[in-house]
Amino acid sequence: MSDNGGRYEDDEMMTIAAARALRDRRVCFVGIGMPSTAANLARLVHAPDLVLVYESGTIGARPTYLPLSIGDEVLAVTAQSVVSVPEIFNYWLQPGRIDIGFLSAAQLDRWGNINTTFIGDDYSRPTVRLPGAGGAPEIAASCKEVIVIVRHTPKIFVNKLDFVTSLGHGAGAGDRARLGLTGRGPTVVITDLGILEPDADTHELTLTSLHPGVTLAQVEDATGWPLSAIPQPAVTPPPTDHELTGLRRLEATRTPS
């Protein structure tokens, strides 16, 4: 139930929780799908001056509807500036100008490392070939911090990745610094069941909040490693009607199929 008694879906709670993590006036590098929905919801509800950067080269895009791809026309015509793809990666992402990278994952491990390349034992003969890296390795490396939004299932939350496409915290605290990475890496992972954050000492992802109605046992069952949790996980505040209405209005703007 929302704050006013409205029903909502788990995915809606996830998107709303992710939107809340984006504070106004931050600069956010947005991937398509759930990250783009959450970022645009934040812009609609509480962060009107959130700066959205898409890898197609659109800086400061203010889309009036949800784009299907990172290069839909609405991003170009509403952008403050449209730059080339080499420029977006070299001038804007690489030097660490972007506050938040917003990523999803096909597999995620306890250190927030991400696989979007393939599922299986053999790179040359994968069981499932996934799209690959795209902009993610450098987004994960160079943004000041990374937010991951991903559904919580044992297939996704695995003990060991089949391939490391984008680096989270490597094999634990200190790894990013050793590799010379300036960005902090994943600071929060938001799922349809709860919220995980890296432990301050070990950097292992630790459950810090459960969405309303979700039990710790449920999250443990959906996680492919022995999950750590803080002693008294918070309960994520349920969606407000304002957030829920905003999200549904946004979803309704998707290009009809």
Added chain:
Amino acid sequence: MAQILSLREAIAELVHDGDSVSMEGFTHLIPFAAGHEVIRQGRRHLELIRMTPDVIYDRLIGMGCADKLVFSWGGNPGVGSLYRFRDAVEHAWPVPLELEEHSHAGMANRYVAGASGLPFAVLRGYVGTDLAMHTPSIAPITCPFTGETLTAVPALRPQVTIIHAQRADPEGNVQLWGITGVQKEAVLAAERCLVTVEEIVPELEPVPGSVIIPAWVVTAVAVAPGGSHPSYAQGYSTRDNHAYREWASISKDRQTFLAWMQANVLDASTPAPAS
């Protein structure tokens, strides 16, 4: 000055079996009509290069045109899998497909190096990932000034680059605007290039943010109105998101795919020659 050719003539002249071919366009201005003509002319053993092999490369791969793919993200944006690409990688159908896999930042820099006449590009990239284990064209390099370890990637030098643009003038000067992606770099990196355009106009009027590619670096221009569909040409058409969604069900099954290609590409007439 660029030659003004029909699309059929241009593909016949510029694209040969075994060539390395880059067709660029970042969601916007993807040269679908030219890709379809490559399929109709039955090119084989191509090395296809593209940052985001989307539906057009799915078609080329599924029709057996390519031996190798150099890329950084192979999906149907916002929809999901490219099933013909997956079938080629997972089951070698219809022919095996060798992969050379990078990140977007790496691919973009490889084009920049090619356009700049340099053998390689330097970036902060791939750190801590498994990509370098499978892609020999990713290598560490030490900065001679600071001693810092960075990543080197070799220049891309496609034998042919094909792009789609909004318009050209009769000399073959090309103008494109909106999301212009990596097209300028891909053209300048290539040995020869073809630009398909929505129209040829007497004079290129200025458009804010537009990129002009001078005729003297363009090999050929071919008129192909709607030539980026289901991608789009800002100012001329909008992205046909329905067609992108529909492609998932068409491409999932080999026979459905082949029947669709027969009806919509192989049996479709080549656009009329340029006047």
